[in-house]
Amino acid sequence: MMQRPPSHLLSLKNRPLNSWNAMIQTSIANGFFSESLDLYSSMLSYGTNGDNFTFPSVAKACAKLRSIRDGIKVHAHTVLLGFQSHVFVQTSLVDMYSKCSHLEDSRQVFDEMPMRTLVSWNSIISAYSHHLRTLESFGLFGEMRSLGTKPSSSTLVGLVSSCTDSGRCSSVHCYGIKVGFDSDLRFSNSVMNMYVRLGMLDDATSLFDSMERRSNVSWSILIDGYAGVGDGVKVFALFNRMRRDLVELDSVAFVGLVSQCAQFEGLSATYSVHGLLIKSGFDREPKLAASTVAMYARRNDLVSARKVFDSVEEKDVSLWTSMIGGYVRHGRSLEALDLFQELLRTTVKPNEVTVITILSACADFGLLSMGEKVEEYVTAAGFGSDLRVCTSLIHMYCKCGCVERAKEIFDGVSSKDLAAWSAMIKGYACHGRGREALALFEEMKKEGLLIKPDAIMFTEILSACSHSGLVEEGLRCFESMERDFGVEPNVKHYSCVVDLLARAGHFDCAAKLVERLPARAQGQAWAPLLSASGAHWGVTFEKLRSEEEAQTTGNYVMMSNIFASLAKWKEATWFRRLVDHGGFVKEPGWSRIL
Template sequence: MLHTKHVLFPTHKTIIHQLRLLCLPSNSQHSLSTLHQALLQMSLRGHDMKFQDYNTVLNECVSKRAFREGQRVHAHMIKTHYLPSVFLRTRLIVLYTKCDSLRDALHVLDEMPERNVVSWTAMISACSQRGYASQALNLFVQMLRSGTEPNEFTFASVLTSCIGSLGFILGRQVHSLILKLNYESHVYVGSSLLDMYAKDGKIHEAQGVFECLPERDVVSCTAIISGYAQLGLDGEALELFRKLQEEGMQSNYVTYTSVLTALSGLAALDHGKQMHNHVLRSEIPSSVVLQNSLIDMYSKCGNLTYARRIFDIMHERTVISWNAMLVGYSKHGKGGEVLELFTLMREENKVKPDSVTILAVLSGCSHGGLEDKGLDIFYDMTSGKIGVLPETEHYGCVVDLLGRAGRVEEAFDFIKKMPFEPTAAIWGSLLGACKVHSNVDIGEFVGHRLLEIEPGNAGNYVILSNLYASAGRWEEVRSVRDLMLKMAVIKEPGRSWIELDQVLHTFHASDRSHPRREEVSAKVKELSVRFKEAGYVPDLSCVLYDVDEEQKEKILLGHSEKLALSFGLIATPENVPIRVIKNLRICVDCHNFAKYVSKINGRDVFLRDKNRFHQIVGGKCSCGDYW
């Protein structure tokens, strides 16, 4: 008699039991093993699988991002001709998106005979989060055409994809729909709206959205502060943070990161220290992002010691951490420290340098007067020894490096041999070098080339005009300035500021707006007399107007740097360092004046201009008069 082997099929209760085991706490290996057992039981169960069975096993696949196992569940549905509900199909979409298989997720969405707002939103959100903005917007349009009304989560997701000029136009239309459907007061939607406006530079619209929110959470508050900081409106960002703190706003690490960015722009060290204390007292978990921001803030506020201290105690360093510290050293002209840290990075070999790393190193060599070292590193790049291929910015750094070293002709030849068309930034770097080293011939060619490329850039007109002025070619100066007027180009006004008792005092050239202007003006004149007795000679070449010497000297005394330095001497106790920030490049005469402030008044002076830091102690500057 032939005996057949019987297969014992599991009962419905057995399947439910196996699936529920998945929900018990266990290690991942055991949990996956249990999942595989449940999948085996599913195969044996065949057509008897029900909604609850599929839902339980799919939820486990989603939570564990078990892509292959999820595919098996999906395949089982198809094989057994099971018609999943909208809910289960949506869970499949969520599974595939969490496993980064957008193609499979889209296929599920396309095959759905019926879709609801959750299905559409899951797909739109997945595309938005992965940077597929056009796909997200296209899905949103399809959703509207299907007659499905968006909810607050749909709007919050799609608004993150409204980037770029076209995206912003669509974003305004989405905003109109939000108003029509009365979602404008929802905190998620409001946060996404103000973030969209801020990223497009429409900070007033962002502020308007923020003020209309009936409730504000940490996300919306952080979004508006971040918007101001990203646009360089650092003072406004800091003021808003203070105001919201007074209103009881809770902060997270993203909030503090945004505020630290603003403080970096202002170079407000006292504020920065206070913010660091805020972070420590808040007991926010240590975050690499936050530590990177602290390094950046302290570096830009002139305190490399604190920056390096944070860098050294980090348990984990990303390439951004290394770059922040390298850029800090570079901006302070500490070329030796830049090379030392870069060597350490390569020796540790835990983090690979990227293009920003090499930019920081080349810039450090440039500001530190180490042009030959910088050239060696650049040629190591081109030969593949570093693992980073040179980009446009790296070529620009070499031009800057050669130009700062006075090797203007060599820099000009280097540009001619570059494997691509020089950018305006590269030409601008060379023009600046021509101005510093009085190379009128090359500077004239470069200047006119720049006026063709960037007719709306005021800086190019100013530098070319200054170059002519330094050579006494006043007719050409007038010609350039007439052209500037004709093109309606406006020069950015120079300004300097100094922080005192956590208040920023800003000065413009020949400023008469400060409450203590009379004291400041008298102090500048007094210092000029004292410094002349000690050997100071005003550098009249820094005045680019065709006027007599007496008038030139008067103009020099009105420079914003001198006003800020004089105010610092008046308003701060003796032996306290003076920290002044300038939005443009500091002129040679103001640099000399600051050295005399340090030497005669016995003050350490920290100057930060648009290019670098100058730390002046005992009349000697860290830049070695090379900047």
């Protein structure tokens, strides 16, 4: 920040301090935060020091840029120039440290302030609330009141954002009513948003109905609340109420409405909402167009989705990503890849979500060459440190058979989460490399990470053991699930263990395990036993005839095929007739041909 000023600023050499302050404030007001710091740097290089108007502005620029390095320098300047007791300057530093995620430094500045105003208290309370430090924010609120500082509605708005339970939620609301803030629209909206966030929709609706004034934000908060729980009927009812009350519609209100169209059967609701978007003039807005594309894609109407996409002239990255994601979701990955290549020919730059989506398409079709090109873009665009992107690359390379390259990417990730570990373990499992999968699982546990294996990871581990014949290791893993990690085994885990035992020839043990399962789970667990039994069909034949839970179409067809391979035509015919004449429906198979 203390570098020589740019050449276009050299004409500012003889400017007075108030002129510098005006330029810095104007730059910040226009959102040019980096330029504001350049101006401040230039001012210092010409021998002009800041004052109580300069430092709050520059601290705000540091906060907006999340630049703690520059923020610390600004703080040092305030101390050197004797502004450590100026309440307005120090309050701006409290806010700056909080916005830069240095809460302890923010609190230290606050504690060292010789005098505090209401704004100072609001800043530190909001800082703790922003970091979800509820106890500390309420403690500060109590301390402020005990020292005789009267809270404002902004104080309560700061408190509201940290509430994590209904008790504190209601107490803040009641206190606000008591001191007369119930007519403050910002306070009411904040409380209503808090109720929605905590799932207290009845309380949110009661507050909404009691409000004398409502803004578009008020309507949007409640619409988003019901949209979040999938209550499409309430969403549409609120939207119609907005129209009856002649509330001016905005794009935010439409977002919740568009997201709920999938709750209704048929496309009539979808077409109605799209028509209203067109009538209201929001159909060409990229963000809403992206939601509309996603709406049609969820209803499997990709033709309409593409028409909406093509109708928008100035497409943003969210619109491109939404259309690409629609193709991927419905297995039309080649069209997704074509659209991605078209995107690369525009001035719009794909973001991390776009990359993750297209990598999924590459994985589905095993398109290694395309996946490698996407990785080149990831490196060029600087997304290589994004954990979600790295996990998607690991998954793609594993699906394309390049397990070693996947491991290279995995090893290069510094802070791995559960998804990254699972992707690599699944990659080993899919390629029958059970020992590597187990070794990686053990490595994860030995590193002492705060990562708890979930049900999906145990499914992959058990599958890896099954396909690699690691019976003892698989059984130990199965036993440790609930005992060591609190993961309750489900039917998939039992099926993996049945498959593990059956592949190793332990048919009696596998059959006994199936018998111990709940009735609704037995039908699925029989499948791996039947598949593995082959020549040992006698172990399962009588069970299959007597166990109602095992009598499924898939199991009958499998047994018919087993008997046919053993030239036991009578038994094969018996099972085939059960499928043909017993009211069972065989689901058709399907495949993709490139």
